Amino acid sequence: MIIPRLALRSLRNRRITALLTVLSITLSVVMLLGVEKIRTGAKTSFLNTIAGTDLIVGARAGDVQLLLYSVFRIGDATANISWQTVEDIRARPEVKWVVPISLGDSHRGFRVMGTSPEYFDHYRYRRNQPLEFSSGQRFDDLFEAVIGHKVARELGYQEGSQIVVAHGAGRVSLGADHGDKPFRVSGILKPTGTPVDRTVYLKMQAIEAIHVGWERGSAPRGTDIRSAQQVRQLDLAPKSATALYVGLKSRMMTFSLQRWVNTYSQEAISAILPGVAFAQLWKILGNVELALLAISAMVVVTALLGMVTSVLGSLNERRREMAILRSVGARPAHIFGLLISEAAALVVTGICLGIIVSFSILYFGRSMIEEQMGLALELKLATALEAKLLLAIFVGGMIASIVPAMRAYQLSLSDGLTIRT
């Protein structure tokens, strides 16, 4: 037991270098664990963006593209679905519910989505969690809007605020506001960590209403201008939808309805299983995931190299110390063991501190991270993969410390009691 004790004493003697080495290992462990937590957290949040919807139907396109615009409001649909087709799908015996969505407008940089009130019943995220209101309720009147948590927070809106929806999806509306028809915020949704937080919801009919007079593609002029009151008198039944969220009576019918939709001949539409499209999308991301992990692995390697460098650098000044140890009976193997023990102490301390620090950050920062970034991180000490990574760091550190230990071993062999320089 003399060697570990000597190792600790020797480290205490050079405590500044030792502390810095431990610190760099700690930081690299925190980074590795942090990246791993964020990676898995992002993946779970991402995969849990939508649940409870069996199929999403849109204009015929790639699965991932359909998923991106219908769920993430990223990119645009190649075409809309005509209302006749929507009714055909709704009439299918397998179908329990259909929620149409209509995209294409924006409000100060946030996407506006037309939908039916049932959206708030059927949209689920994170394993079947329904949407909840932090204030107010779903829209009822034609000129009412429901807004996501982020929209309310960033724009300072409250229940009852008046908002103006712009035509098109750009941030700048170029004077093309549907300014004559302001909406009243009827409700604000609780944070979900999904694109819901950044969406302004209107009724399907409201989307039709704000486009009355815009049929020619430019702002209505002269007699085309109608007041909100006049618009209410018009037939505002939706003529098309961008995509449909479909719920089925039985999951067993999912594949057969998907096949029916994909071979529907009257209109080029396709149906995706959201979970399957998510998996496809995540597969494309696999490379990037790997890159993230590789970067943090490199940080760990750098920290271990730093440790080897500092131990190697100290060897010369410690040759006298080694010689004294030899004189009191230490064999070269003991010198080797001493240096390995020192490295082990540094690495183990670094890893332990790294675990403690990253767990504390997670424990105390979790709710803030969830609130700020909508990223739900798991409060787990270490997953199997993390345990493997930590073990790899330890083994790596041990292997790396063989280099200075071998050097010390050789020096003590050749030096003996007298140091020849």
Next chain:
Amino acid sequence: MNISVKIPVLLAAFSVLAFGPTGLHASERNLDAHEHGVSTLRLAQEDKILQFELEAPGEDIVGFEHAAENDQQKLAVENALSQLQKPEAIFILPDDAECTASDQHAEFETEEDHAGFHVTWTMTCEEPVNATSMEVRFFSIFQRAEEIEVEAIGNAGQAAMEVEKDQTNVDLSQAIGG
């Protein structure tokens, strides 16, 4: 936009640019495009009932994609069908899920420009909560096959997995549950 959403999506955009739009044509495949070496297994669970549907290109199973033309090819198709009529011995659910197979149906479907095997079957499991993994003997039986794309939906959600030739097990826990 939330980080959770933004990062993956930015990464997706980046990946599509960097790695090309691979793997994005699954919907076409559902229509009639088929890829040699790739079979599709669809699996839907509702409580105790698991329904399976396997579509395998003829090339993967018997080495040709047209109606059997000679005795040798007929024999090959017959042999393959006799194997595929017991799909529960090719895709094996764990013992403790206590499953029994029924309604096995296998046929060799030939169309103008391609032919393939279409197999459907049902498993009734007393303990579906244990049916979260599945042993795959497909590749050791049909050595020409390279990959199975699995789409699974069940009590736990929807999932898609790729099973490569060297894998003997597939994790179904994201989709199948009690």
